[in-house]
Amino acid sequence: MGDYLANLNPEQLKAVTLPRESALILAGAGSGKTRVLTTRIAHLIQSGQASPAGILAVTFTNKAAKEMLTRLSAMLPINVRGMWVGTFHGICNRLLRTHHRDAALPQLFQILDSGDQQSLIKRLAKSQGMDDEKFPPRQMQNFINNCKEAGLRANAVEAGDDFTRRMVAFYADYDAQCNREGVVDFAELLLRTFELLAKNLNLLTHYQERFKYILVDEFQDTNKLQYKWIKMLAGSNGCVFAVGDDDQSIYRFRGAEVGNMNDFVRDFAVEHVVKLEQNYRSQGHILDAANAIIAKNKARLGKNLWTSEGKGEQLRVFAAATDSEEAQYIVDEVKQLHREGMPMNEIALLYRSNAQSRVLEHALFRARLPYKVYGGLRFFERMEVKHALAYLRLAGNPDDDSAFTRVVNFPARGVGARSVEQLQEAVEQGIKPSLMSAARAGVVSGRSGTAIAQFIAIIDLLRTASENLRLPELIEEVLERSNLAAHYAAERDGQDRVENLHELVNAATLFAEEFEHGETPAGEAEADVAPVGTHQQQVLAAFLSHASLEAGEHEAAAGADALQLMTVHSSKGLEFHAVFVSGLEEGLFPHDNSMNEDGGLEEERRLMYVAITRARKRLYVTYAGTRMLHGQPRYGMVSRFVDEIPAELCKWIVLPERAQTRWNSGASSNSSWGSGGGRAPQADPDRYATAPRAKFELERPDAHPFAIGQNVQHAKFGEGVVLNFEGRGLDARIQVRFKTDGTKWLALQYAKLTAA
DNA sequence: TGTACTTAAGTTTTT
């Protein structure tokens, strides 16, 4: 056995060296999941059980796929490229390109990202005269994607009511439109591949025999269709190595089905469920907190993380009066950590929702601390880049109506909405198959007709150029001919956009080089398929797929030693020396909106579990009594998740100087700020909801028996905090956020409320 | 056609 097996713990070793059978690896946070996955592959190859071509490894993100490939090439002396390692979508894209004929797709089909998909839906809905109040595009997009992810075509969807029937009809029209345009959305990549294999026994058998070993990362995140896809590809004799963690399932809202783990055990007659519970990331107290929290969940396969390292520090819990005080505390602590030598990029600030980053950013900016916020627009999603790509898409496929509408009049060249409508009508009447073909047919006349002719000339020129020009030069040509570069250069704040356009050329240069070296999967088509188009057109199509499938990093500038700000969701898979989890207030984390869904609270708890397990050495948990939300103060109760952390793991932070201020500021008299020692009495919830009230009372002299922000006690619902009032006198109603029963409106007259 | 104003809504997100 190779030395790659050295240093594995017994469970890891067991997982890596399992015989040829389907297995489920329950890999806790920080338990060396990726290592097990890659070592398993290396082992299968080194021991001669599999050839590289027999391996299919599927991930969710490009980042994970890349990471696996990097590690594999470090472990194996062989060329890693024979293996198929990629995202579900990347692999489907590859299969569909290879077998485009069987899949009834043009070989150079283009991929719609969610933005593209939404604009297509809007366009189609408008042309059908649908009421966008009754049928919001966003909802129709979800409907279509949900159907596809359930494996259902429009004709298979059961509609019980008129509303659904209309949606289903729209779904059918949408698919027809995609087919006309030769474009494919994300869900379609999966579904089309699934159908391709389901309908072609020969193909299916071919791949079933080829992929002797299928490995799936983040299995808890698979949706219904992905699971069916894996099941089909594995066939009766397949061997699926599924790695996942039900406790880290936080994407149910986008279709992830944790239940697939149980189904997998049943459907694949799994004999070995290997639990990886030894954690190599966090110190003891942090793990104890994570274990205690997640233990409150009922629906679990069951797992307990442990470490051979010491207990480490206690968690630091800080109750701030306001969100800005919370932010200031974090800033002060970050400065201290940095003084003690901790690199800034080893410190993360996590929050439940993006809106929370604002206060934090404000405080960081004032303190001149470098920081990086994850979650903005990605490179290929930027407007100017999308515009340039639209020209490229039209050069490759003139029937791409989405691309056509995006740029037919951008930069403005005198093609108005009416002209586009005329083209649209021609298409609807079946006179012409696409907007471009209608434009060519001279549907629009007059001055607009001339403008359209200009546009056609540009596209034709680009189309000819695309046959032989190398990709970067082609893009230069696009920027030039379309007038995009000049347009943005003339714009007041267009500097960044111009830079991004140049960056697009750079990206293309890089991509083209990698493509020529066969480093991109799309570059190695199956030998038995004759490629369509010239070589350069192949490169173009691959680049466009790349732009859709891999929209680029979420971060702004990489490399800088900056603090990392992100949502808890985007922190999954990452780790830091020090982590701040902020905004631990009822309604925020756990979030109000998730409390209505069943299983919502448990998912929020898993989210908290993910947040905690990001930290190696130091973990801060903070919350604020008052937080500005939507321009109004919002009064919060401490999150139940804070209470769920065993007291002995926590060190409650009390700032003497702030506590002093608090006493003097006239907060409620039973506030216990300033008393210290051990777990401060502040652990009681009535300590943080002591918001300044003066302003409110000025505005509403007809004071109610309670003040907004005041803590109250209800006979049935327990503790709560007053959020709002409505009406006066006997009709007055009071809104209270209760700790466990959510937010309620109560009739002041009847509710038995007492000041807490 | 582009700009200025109004209005509504605001959990999480990869491909």
Next chain:
DNA sequence: CTTAAGTACA
């Protein structure tokens, strides 16, 4: 408060 999207107007 902020942002996006829609509407009115020059």
